Amino acid sequence: MLAKLIHNELIKVLYKRRTYISFLLITVLIPVIVYAIDYGAVSLQNKIYGQMQDSFIFIGTIINGNLAAYLIIAILITHMPFLSTIIPSEIISGEYSKGTFRLYLTRSITRRAVFFSKVMVVFIYTTIMMFYFFFYSLFIANLMLGPGELIVFHKGVLLLSEDDVVWRFFLGCIFSNLVMLTIAYLCLLFSSFSKNSVTPIISTISIVFVGTAISFIPIDIFELIDPYLFTGYIDIFLLAFYYPVPQEVFIQCLLVCLIWTFLFILVGYLNFSKRDIVE
Amino acid sequence: MSNKILSFKNISKSYSNIIALEKISFDIPENSIFGILGANGSGKSTFMKILPGLIQDWSGEIFHNGKFVEKNNIKLRDKFGYLIEAPTFYEYLSARKNLEILSRISPTHSLDIDYILELVNLKSRSEDKVSAYSYGMKQRLGIAQCLIHNPEILVLDEPNNGLDPNGIQDMIKLIKNLRTEGKTICLSTHNLRDVEELCTHFTVFQHGKNSKTCSMEQQIKNSKTWIVNTQDTDSALEKLKNSDIFEIISVFNKNILIESMEMQSLNVIHEILSDIEIYKISKESNLIGYFDASKANS
16 A cells, blocks of 8 residues: 555656756756856866965866866755755645645545655655756766866865766765755654645754754854754765765764654654644 | 444544534434534534544544444545545646546545546546636535545535535535435535435534434424415415414515414315415425524524
8 A cells, every 4th residue: 555655645746846846956057057167167276276286286177077066066965955845845734735635534544654655755756856966967067077087175185086986976975865865854744743835844944054053153062962963964975075985974974864864754753643634 | 214324422522622522423324315414613524524534533432334433443434435625636636637546545446437537527627637627526526536436425524515506406416316326425514405405314513512313304294384386475375374374484486485383284285275376385394493493402
């Protein structure tokens, strides 16, 4: 039955226009940014590596597809929480407000199964969106600027060969997806309490904002709690390009995100299963 | 009363300090059209949401064919088709897609979607988005979704609400047809006419309480109200007044609504009006009287 419910949820999501907003944005925005990077390559190179020009001689340009993808993802990843709330914000609250639960929940299906089908669809949507974001960026950037070695800053200058880059993007994508899933499930939790789809988005983004602020403000108490907040890992993608990759941070991120995700899903489920459908 | 397909015993529900339902008890006979009659806010809709599990926190007992129904017995929902309040659908999907979604989570013996759409006269518009449907079409689609898993009992909350006269006639015809197919129908309404035209049995809800179940046949039998349809209303009025047996309640469109002091047979009226051309004499259910009496008792 769960497979049938997931099938239904996918149909509901696929036929909604809002589902495609994030994909449309990514599809349009990334080529524009890559073009802008290409157009301003020299000036960008000067800005990024200006200080190093005294120590290094660059022949040609260090701007290539891999660097462009790296920069695009690093910049846009902080905005992805917003896109990851588009579907979960409405997936439960939308059915409350439109009254479609009066149709759906009167069938011989358990609320648990309905809830978990929605959890699965949020997982599918967020994961596809994040993979699309990462690998579309990489693909378009490489297509327009060509491949090349990636120069990043980590304890100085780190030069990563072409062969050493793709798996790092993949690793970054998996863990960024984990963080976005946690945010999406937070939004799903709010969706189970709300009667409209705006409140869950605002609530989720507010929490992400506060969490991110805690990560950036260098106060002892904040530094103490930051490792336990999922919001502190929004830019974990950058760590995939360190040498060596800090495994302990990735493991910590995995545990923190899983615990928060479990809590969000549990509270959301308990609320959903008890709630009277009177709307 | 024939076999009781559903029985409700002491169903109560309250929201914080508001009592929505207080010890509601009644039985629904098999293959009946059972009306729950009540004013707005009388607790009808709250009651209708209890059976399908939309409202979880309530007390009381429900029996199906004499067997106690557990609160979370979702298997039993296969036997019920629900249309709760205004018809709501995934408006961005077509009628067919909506039914496919519901069919997918219904038991394997679901009816053919084309057959259902034909039954509710929506086949020609089945590929249109529901957002383009009129209220009446949505209401018919609501009935279609009720029927998709071929349930034995239909629970319809205000099925005629918001429909135009043609829509109401279509709905009445449809509900009567469903009864002839062997289904039991439980509907809620605030419209006395709906109950008179459709229902075989009914109960009245007032302020969260209900009257005992009454059959429409019995109600008509017990009624002392008659309606006389005649060309010559003036002469008929005079004769009826002079008879001292009947009290004139109202006169409208060649119709005279009368109430007898005692139980009278049709022959007595015929006798009094023997030399006047009468089109029709019929006994009225006098539901309004029953409704008022229930109001006074609650």
